[in-house]
Amino acid sequence: MDIDRIDAAAARLAGHARRTPLLSSPFLDEIAGRRVLVKAECLQHTGSFKFRGAWSAISKLTPEERAAGIIAFSSGNHAQGIAAAAKMHGVPAVIVMPSDAPAAKVAGTRGLGAEVVPYDRATEDRDEIGARLAAERGLTLVKPFDEPEVIAGQGTCGLEIAEQAAEAGVTEADVIVCCGGGGLTSGIALALEARAPGMRVRPAEPEGFDDVTRSLASGEIESNAQLSGNICDAIITPRPGNITFPIMKRLCGPGLVVTEEEALRAMHAAFRHLKIVAEPGGAVALAAALYRGSEIEGDAVICTVSGGNVDPDVFRRALDTTF
Amino acid sequence: MDIDRIDAAAARLAGHARRTPLLSSPFLDEIAGRRVLVKAECLQHTGSFKFRGAWSAISKLTPEERAAGIIAFSSGNHAQGIAAAAKMHGVPAVIVMPSDAPAAKVAGTRGLGAEVVPYDRATEDRDEIGARLAAERGLTLVKPFDEPEVIAGQGTCGLEIAEQAAEAGVTEADVIVCCGGGGLTSGIALALEARAPGMRVRPAEPEGFDDVTRSLASGEIESNAQLSGNICDAIITPRPGNITFPIMKRLCGPGLVVTEEEALRAMHAAFRHLKIVAEPGGAVALAAALYRGSEIEGDAVICTVSGGNVDPDVFRRALDTTF
Known part of the structure; x- marks a missing residue:
């Protein structure tokens, strides 16, 4: 896996995938205590980066x-x-x-x-x-994440982040990525290694399903004890991939873990201040940016909203929260 | 008012306003019976084209x-x-x-x-x-719509529609615009007259507050009988403007009028299939595209989602609808 493969994927995706916007709001900056840039992959075709x-x-x-x-x-x-x-x-x-x-x-x-x-x-x-x-x-x-061409495709999101963040004047930041098996996380990490070396990718996961965070801490692939029972269903996988984990181990900073409640609050904040629909699993990176600021470094933070495929009942729960 | 003034506004806005995406979904195409392209101005800074x-x-x-x-x-x-x-x-x-x-x-x-x-x-x-x-x-x-520099600014949305629709292969279409006093509608109409002459702008309004539609039909400025009591509050104004109306009269096709229920259903459809948050007044053009297809011509229709500043209680009502 290298940047050439991601560039080749970007050429194949040109004119077919959307270049999703990098959004922001002064109200989110205020909550986070630093500038927050949000890569809105929920606006990708089919409602997610996939x-x-x-x-x-x-x-x-x-x-x-x-x-x-x-x-x-x-x-x-x-x-x-x-x-x-x-x-x-x-x-x-x-x-x-x-x-x-x-x-x-x-x-x-x-x-x-x-x-x-x-x-x-x-x-x-x-x-x-x-x-x-x-x-x-x-x-x-076609495997969901542990497949080189899939990782290369997700990496195109990282190419866009590098360009769009530079346009916004940001070249150094933690880049928090909603993480399941690690396809998006490792793809973005490879892209940023080549195109925005001042950035550091950090996976975000739901509490109780933090296999990647634990794997990065121990240096070995760790598994989740359970595979259901969390509203962040989209990013729950048994364990990091055999291809994705070595990439994350080499390139990523420590994982960030958020609660279901924090994911729901971040969904509400995205509704109110960005006008985008985030699903719970797609909101964990924004939740980390907003509510785990003490674990983040720098004046700016970038995070993915990786998907927006959420049922109305769950979205109503997000609207019931105070963010 | 002419295209030069809109181009000048675009130069001043460059790097400050967002170039909002032109979104689509095969599921919306199916409901509408034609291709639907949605200019997502709810993603603009402050959540609307304003x-x-x-x-x-x-x-x-x-x-x-x-x-x-x-x-x-x-x-x-x-x-x-x-x-x-x-x-x-x-x-x-x-x-x-x-x-x-x-x-x-x-x-x-x-x-x-x-x-x-x-x-x-x-x-x-x-x-x-x-x-x-x-x-x-x-x-x-700074008047909200009947002011040349404001109209020129809203017209930059039309410049983007012309470019983005051409990239999507669409050069002939009805362009339905959420219409209050007519600033966005007249601005887009002027931009498209110069840059996409195969397109025709049509204002969309809520039932009972259709002053522009009636004014276009009669050829004279008509007023609304009331100014409150509709969830599409964002686009309710007493009457079309003295500057905007002559532009709309010269360039626009017949208005389209939708019910509050149709606006709420369109909000739900935008939540589900585009992952964007639309406010009721910002959803009337999409509602017309989806539910008033018999009044629209052509294989493709373009519509604005002009804003997304909606309170959770109203959004819950949208999620309660079947679209």
């Missing part, structure tokens, strides 16, 4: 692979990204989704023309299900 | 005028745009606001450092109050 990695991977398939189709497993955002990018490439897609995924994400995935295969997140192994279906139907598996 | 006109007007003041300060009257979005642009120019600002304006807008205006003077929308005349305060304190009045 479209980038999906497009990157699918656009590299051979004609034979495209004809046979692809398969992916995902709690929702990767699913929608894959479904949309596959449809735009004319490639059939099968998505293995947890049966407790938010209704908006399941409906979104089906609405984009993909076949959805549900599984029980507590008792079944999605890797095994994916591998079996891939073998049976000759499908190409 | 920052453009405010910056345009304030950046043209003389040093003497800047030192004395400015005054504006507004239901909220112009207030915040003026307050933010004034602060960035180091100019003191007094804002005359209706006492029933949404709390978020009043708080936003005060938070940006402006002095807020409340008035009763039903019994007092904001023009008279503004003129009196301006005379007493030597302030320069």
Whole structure:
């Protein structure tokens, strides 16, 4: 994995993925006690950054692979990204989704023309299900994060952050990234290593599901004790990836961990002051920027809002908070 | 008023106003029965397009005028745009606001450092109050819409629509604009006349407050019978402006009128499929695009989401709708 691969992905994504805005508000700066720049990936096609990695991977398939189709497993955002990018490439897609995924994400995935295969997140192994279906139907598996072309696609978000932050006069900052398996985090870290070396990427995770934070602290891959029971469902994965973790270990600063309540408050703040819709898992980086300021260094902080696919009931809970 | 004045405003706004994205979703296309492109001005600084006109007007003041300060009257979005642009120019600002304006807008205006003077929308005349305060304190009045430099600033939104729509392959379309006094509508119409002559601007208004639609139909300036009692408060004004109306009469197609319920449904659709926060008045153009398709021509339609300054209680009502 290197910057050339991310640049190549950026060339394939040009004109297809959105260059999402880097937003800000003086009211958020006041809460955080420093300047806050927000990379609004919820405004990406399908409502999350996942479209980038999906497009990157699918656009590299051979004609034979495209004809046979692809398969992916995902709690929702990767699913929608894959479904949309596959449809735009004319490639059939099968998505293995947890049966407790938010209704908006399941409906979104089906609405984009993909076949959805549900599984029980507590008792079944999605890797095994994916591998079996891939073998049976000759499908190409597009992994959600531990796949070089997916990481390269997510890294294009980092290229944009480097350019947009420089335009805003910021070249040194902690860059807080909502982190599940580490695809976005490692991709952005690689991009910034090359294009904005004054920045340091830091993963943000929900309390109780802080596998990456613990792995970075111990230097070894650590797993989560559980895989459900948190509203930040979009970024809950068993453990960091075999490809993503070494990149994060080399490049990232310490992880930041926030509560569900803090994620909901950050969603409310984003609603009020940025006019964007964040999902809980997509709000953990902003929550860290706003409420964990003592763990952050520098006059400015950059954070991703990585997705906005949230059901109205959860959004109402965010609106009930005081931020 | 001509395109040169809009280009000059664009030069002054460069690096200060945001170039807001032109968003889309296949799910919205399906509802509308045609391609829908959404100019997300809710993502502009202060949450509405009004920052453009405010910056345009304030950046043209003389040093003497800047030192004395400015005054504006507004239901909220112009207030915040003026307050933010004034602060960035180091100019003191007094804002005359209706006492029933949404709390978020009043708080936003005060938070940006402006002095807020409340008035009763039903019994007092904001023009008279503004003129009196301006005379007493030597302030320069920046009108919300019937002012050439304000119209030129709003017109920069039209320049971006022309460029971004062309990038998306759209050069012929109805362009539906959320319309109060006509500043944004006339500004965009002037910009598109010069830069995208295949497009036709059409104002959108809430039912019962359709002064511009009736004025365009009769050819004369018509007034609203009432000035409160609709959730689309941001775009309710007594009548079209003396400067804006002749521009709209020359360039715009027939107005489109939507119900409060349709505006709320469009807010929900924007939440779900675009991940943006729209206020009711800022959603009437999208509502027309989605629900008044029989009154629209062409394979594509462009609409503004002109603002996103909405209180949580009203947003909850939007989430309760089926769109």
